[in-house]
Amino acid sequence: MFAGRLILPAALAAGIGLGAAHAQHDSGPPPRMTSDTREYCDALAGRVAREQLSARNPAPEASALAQEGTQLCAEGRVAPGIVRLRRAWVILQAGD
Amino acid sequence: MDPGLRRRRARGRFLARLLDMLPSERVFHSADVRFGLIYAALFGISAAALAAFVWWSTAGLLLRQTEAAIDADVLGLTERYNEGGTAAVRDTIQQRLAANLDDDAIYMLVDPAFRPIAGNLDRWPSVPLDDDAFDLEIRRARGLSKVRVRHFDLPGGYQLLVGRDVEVRGQLRGMLQNALLWAAFIAVLLGTVGAWAVRGLFRATLAEISATAMAISAGDLTRRVRVTGQGEEFDLLAETINDMLDRISRLMDGVRQVSNAIAHDLRTPITRARTRLEDAALHATCEADLRAAIERATADLDGVVSVFQALLRIAEIEAGARRSAFVPFDAAPVLADLADLYCAVAEDGGLVLETDIAPEVQLFGDREMIQQAVANLLDNAIKFSPPGGVVRLAARQGPAGIEIGVADQGAGIPKADRARATQRFFRGETARSTPGSGLGLALVQAVATLHGGALALEDNDPGLRAVLRLPVQAERAALPPA
16 A cells, blocks of 8 residues: 555656656657747737836837837737837837 | 570670770870869869858858857856846846847747746757757748757756747758759859860860971971960970971081082092092103192092091080080280281281280180181181281180180171071182181181180171180189080
8 A cells, every 4th residue: 555655656756757758859740939929919019018108218119119010910910010019129128 | 596695695785885985094094185184173173162162151151140149149048047047037038039120039948847937939849958959840920940949958957948040041041052053063064165175275286286296207397386376385385396396407407508518519629639630540641740640639638638627626616525624724825826827827918917915815715726716717817808908816805704806808798698607618709719618617616605605707897807705714614514
């Protein structure tokens, strides 16, 4: 009984270990990039909006780019939306 | 015949024909093929070196730039980790992704159980953790993309991946690779054509020289190698060969001329001696007549012998055998003795022999030869001077060398004949009626050349001035080799 209690966690630990090793050498489909998705676009829009709010004197160009990027993402045009939001972010960072 | 045997024989004949079509070993030993192959090899090496440089400075540069960007990223993240741990790394990654205008950055930070903490990959890729840098494929919104990543172990079992999307650079690399392959094909084509052209040019040039040499060996001494006039190396070779052929031609003309001259000049005295002996044999009435005829014939034959002696003497001087007997000596007393000797001869001819000899004329050479050369010049001057004329013997030692001049007031030698006057048996129009063999000036010329000097024939207005110019004693090292 005691032996069985010892063997189970050991087997589970081994299972986890094997799982971890399998994750390193998994030959399944390639990983997906998450920074060109609609979710990332929304997250970036939120990050840019927070940066705008915290900025003392945000550049008008950054605001325009942020607005344009958010709208493009909302329309489903993710790639150009992300580009504009990133530009807005860079301008805001430079302003800080 | 057995069909199998027939087939085997047919196959043997086909193989034999195939072997005949292959270039034989002799072809590769041919100079034109060798030059063509050398050209092709040099062209190929140059093209390969150029392609390697283009590749290194374009595709290689892109790869180096990618590696440098990743290294800079890793350095910054490591510093952030040391300052604030994984939380600081996570914030930095998010900021860098937000500022990634090129949209090519790849980050992945995972905990010891490979659970994502930060980054823009949905999961840890299947990569060997032993490698520091490798390429892998990821899925993007636009499709599969190739990325170059580096892997780092962080303290506490955390793992970090930093990379760049190199899909566009890979496409550029592929285009460059295609362009270089096409360039290699064109280079091979041009190299082959160039090698063929070089081979043809080489063969044509050598064929021209070979044809000329064959024509000359067949007896046509007028043939010369064609000079294109472009001043190239083959032109230089052609000019050298043509100069050599000109010189051979001149030498052969000279030999022919000397042979003709010997035959012509010696035929007269020999015929005269023969006629006298024959006449004496047929018509002499007493011993005195016979003796007189023999003496005259002997005198004629002595003249013939003297001509041969002069020819042998010139040949001996030109061979340079006596140069080993050269010594330094003062030529002034030698010239004074000659002047004394020829003074009496000049007086007999109604001439005046004047002298202007420097007190000291130091020479390095053969005293006897110099004496004979000046004697020949004095002999000629006295022979060709009209009665009442003046013959002048002068010698001086200047910085440029020694000049021994003999001037007369005779008919002189026309300018057109002066270049040929030192050739053997040359007799000018004005000298036809004067006794002589035409070997005097040839001997003087040979002596001058042997001593590293020259004989110049100049106008004396009237008459001729023959000047023997010899180097000073200090210049004896510059004498021509024997």
